[in-house]
Every structure is written in structure tokens, then in C-alpha cells.
Amino acid sequence: MEWLFLPRWPAVAVGTLIGLLECVTFLLLDKPIGCSTAFARTSGMIEKTLRGSATMEKAYYRLFPPVIDWEWMFVLGIPLGAFLSAVSSGTFRIEWVPSLWVGIFGPGIALRLTTALAGGFLAGLGARWAGGCTSGHGISGSLQLAVSSWLASAAFFAGGILSAILLFSLARG
């Protein structure tokens, strides 16, 4: 059972298990795994608390009502599972700025958080615009051979490679 507490498992083993998890989700829940809809539902719940029932009039929330559904519960489970894995393997650590970032941009928390906030904004916006993210399109959609998902996945990586290379070459001058 020692393998259960190893800090890293081989990437292909992890991927294969995620593929099996998809099969279980299709079989027992009749759904593909996805993550970004839960973020949209949560922002709808927050908006509803702040602005009241007018939120429910928005066309987007009529399509994706701000309620707790199965996917919301799934996404809630992710940090719990990652916490179990990190704690049991000794890799849990409170960290404001990742070490790679510190090495290039310095230890300033404000710069990292501002960049992450801007990146998160675009990732949230783009995921809903494309109708899915790296899990919903990248894995679940691709394994169903959906054309929308193969196109979106190519665009995710094209955009990601572009912005990461620009950001890091900017820092290196």
C-alpha cells in the first residue's frame, strides 16, 4: 500500500484511471465529467445573493440555473481529494507564490495574485464561451470524439502556449 502515499504517480497511470472514472460517470450518472459549469453556477448564486431575484431573469442563468447540481458536488470534491493526496504524501504546503514564479518574477504576492486573477477571469470567460474547459472539452469531449472538443482543446493549448511564452519571455527581456 506504500504506493498510495507516494507524492507522484506516473502520468499515464493517472490518466488511465481518470479515463476509467469517466466510464463510471457515464455509466452511473449519464454525464461526462466537467468543471467550469460549476463555477458559472456559483457566480450565479453569489450574484443572486447580491442582486436578488433579478439575476434569475438573465438568459444565461435560465440555461444554467444557479443551483447545486451533481457537477457542483463533483467540483467540491476536487479540493478534498487533492487535500487527502497532498497530506498523505507530505506534499501539502501553504504557498502564496509558486517557486517557479518566485525564481522569475520575485516573491511579491501582489504581482502573482493580480496575474492569476486576470488569468482566472479569462479562463472562466473563455471556458463558458467555448462551452467547457480542459476537463469537459479536453478529456470528456475528446474521448467522445466530439468535433467541438477537439477544436476547443487545440485552441486551449494554442492560447496557453502563446500567453505562457509571452509572459516568460517578457520577464527574461
Place this chain on the structure above:
Amino acid sequence: MEKIPFLLPEAARKPFALFLGILFGFLLQKGGVTRYEVIIGQLLLLDFTVLKVMLSAVLAGMLGIQVLLHLNLVALHPKHGSVGSSVIGGLIFGLGFGLLGYCPGTAAGAVGQGSLDALFGGVCGMLLGTAFYSGIYPRIEATVLRWGTFGEITLPEVLHAARWKVVIAVAAVIATALSAMSFLGL
């Protein structure tokens, strides 16, 4: 809609989804893909862990789903697409992905391992981004999102080929790509 024989009763679905999410988060963390360094390493084309996890998940899931589909135990749910939605939305997502260094699922996982930039930057930013999208949705719904609409089609339909043949071909391509990465020591 066809009947899914092993579909859980309504009351059991949310608790079971929570359990599946815990397994998913556990796997993401074990794979290293909840780490900023690993995701950025992939986008800078230095570390191919993310691609290996995704491609092997697609390979195993695609083969598994094909068998389950053959046994009439599952139904497919391919997403609707258009150039305006999949490509433009995908590029916007990608630009954010590179700045953030996490995606929605891995950001949630990173929060669980103590990465606070994933919480205060990533999760908060994504909530703001999805809220903004709900505001602009009425304006882009009838325009950009409809550019180049192709709908819910899948590769076998585009290629006019039997589904299992396409599955085998894609599986062979992915297996070759994974072997090549391993051979090249990526």
C-alpha cells in the same frame, strides 16, 4: 432518450458525484497537474506531464466508452460547437490558462494542496469571468457564438466512417504519441 440501465436514483447522484470528485482531485494531485510548475512547464513545452495525463485519459476513456456503448449501457453527450464558440472561446480560455497556470479543475485541486494563488487568484478570477460571461451572453449568443456552427457532430460523422474504426485509429495515434514522448524522454 434511451434508457441508461445503471443510472443511479436521483437521491444518490449528488453524494456519488462528491465521491467521484474526491477521486478526481486525488488523481490530479498524484499526477502533479495541480502544480503551477507542471502546467507552465507544459505550456512552455518543457514538461509533457499534462499532455500525457490528458492523452492517456482520452485513450482509456474512449476505449471504455466504446465497449459500454456497444453493450447499450451508456449514451454519448457531445457538446454543440461553432467556430465562434469553440475556437474564439478556446483561445480566450488558453490566454487565461497561461497567465493563471491552472485550469478550473486543477485550480480547485491546487486549493486543496495549499496553493493560495489558485484560490485568491484562480477561483476568484474564474467566478468573475463566468459572471462577466453571463452578462455578455445575450449579445454574443445570436452573433459570435453562431459563426461557423457545426453542432454536436463527432469525428465518425465527419469522416462517414464506422465509430469503432475511428476509435481504433485515434487510439493508435494516441498510443504512438505517448510512446514517442516516452522514447524522446519527454
